[in-house]
Amino acid sequence: IGILTNIPTPYRKAMWEAYSTIEKVTFDVYYCSPIESDRKWQVASASGVSEHYLDGFTLGRSFHLNLSILKFFKRHDLWLIGGYSMPTAQILILLCKFQKIPYVIMFDGISPQKLKAKEKPVLFQWKRFLVRNCLAWLGNGTVGREYAKKLGLSEEKLYNQYLTVDVEHFQRMTTDKEKIRTSFRAKWCIDSSSYVILYVGRLIESKGVQDLLEAYRQICEGETKQIELLIVGHGSYEEVLKQKAKGLTGVHFIGHVEYENIHEAYLASDLLVLPSYDDPWGLVINEAFACNLKSITTTSSGVHLDFHEDANVYKAGDVKKLIELIIDNIYIANQEKIDKTIVSPKWNFEKSKESLISIIRKYHACN
CATH class of the missing domain: 3.40.50.2000 (Glycogen Phosphorylase B;)
Incomplete structure (x- = not known):
């Protein structure tokens, strides 16, 4: 062949x-x-x-x-x-x-x-x-x-x-989750008690990271709980995003991370968000599932049809709904529905x- x-x-x-x-x-x-x-x-x-x-x-x-x-x-x-x-x-x-x-x-x-x-x-x-x-x-x-x-x-x-992705590799790494989580957060000056929202992927406009930044800004304005945002990746829209993040505390741009180390970002986080406007699939969702990490994505990502219940899916660009979903996940509202999204299918x-x-x-x- x-x-x-x-x-x-x-x-x-x-x-x-x-x-x-x-x-x-x-x-x-x-x-x-x-x-x-x-x-x-x-x-x-x-x-x-x-x-x-x-x-x-x-x-x-x-x-x-x-x-x-x-x-x-x-x-x-x-x-x-x-x-x-x-x-x-x-x-x-x-x-x-x-x-x-x-x-x-x-x-x-x-x-x-x-x-x-x-x-x-x-x-x-x-x-x-x-x-x-x-x-x-x-x-x-x-x-x-x-x-x-x-x-x-x-x-x-x-x-x-x-x-x-190599599901077995990611699952093996979860056995040292607490050690990896503590080490990674210390390396990037992330508070051990913070609720960490994660984005992994290319930094281009169609990935919708600008919406995630806006949602983060609005959530931080009204929240007392300590929240931080971890952005992993690189791309042509990176400088624009960094400008949009100016004035926001707790936003970490850490650039490209090699595949053999990317599990560290998932294990150090509490929620993955893939806010894409146009995504043929979205393998970061596969990675999150393998690490037993909850995730939110849009109806514009191919992966959502096979991996998500409606509880953690929204229409791309709807920042208000994204905020609602993030807050639901932070406070474990609607626990039964949210739990369904971390049961990985046989993929x-x-x-x-x-x-x-x-x-x-x-x-x-x-x-």
Whole structure:
């Protein structure tokens, strides 16, 4: 099996390693680029698979064109192709179509607000053409399944990717929660008695961190309980956010944190907020669940359809509702509903592996 994806990522590394344990199957992973401009990950090589970096070039953040894929596409019995937006992915899909090589579309998600939105007719028909005749659609969650149906794929082609993080790693770290929590708070001068609200992710406008800052400002004006806000990440909107935070006490911008240490931020916090306006999924919610941390997100994040009860979901931009939800969580109001949001569903690499095994069986049945 050949796998085409954009760049190495921490969560994909663990996924490839899970896939590599499938019997009588070998994997070659082809990356279009070592990194993208808005990422700072340092990812070790995945074990159990062969990894290759394709020659080519990138325009902007993620417009990858790697004509060197022409050298490799005939080497594999089956291809897993990471979406269809990259030029390299489109080229590989066309090659598979013309050479009758079975291919699977890996689809990470789409903001729920786009599921019913009208798309540009020519672009939409091009997408439908690219996915038509795929052996299977390995889409993530409810949003992945529903968008596949919108593109015209039949139910029997749809499999859940269960895109996730290394859940077992995060859960192992929780055994030292109090020690990690104390150490992390001391390092960043966070009071041991404070209620800490956490944001993790890129600092770009569409992530909605400006709404979280405004909610924090209003809550602090009327609260006697000590609250602090921890913002982890980097991005083009960072300086704007820092300007908005001027005059607010207890706001900590700590920049990029490597994946192997990110659990410390979750374990030191009491609530995660993902206030996105447009998020295909939102893997930070997976990370929070793995750390048994409560979370709030918006109806614009793909993850909420599979991970959240209505108790901790609001419409993006509704700062008043966000304030209400944060206060509910601070004072454990509506405890029964809130507790439901920290019971993680079976969303792990083993489930993803099971989906791929089913697709491989389908491949053998067709060949």
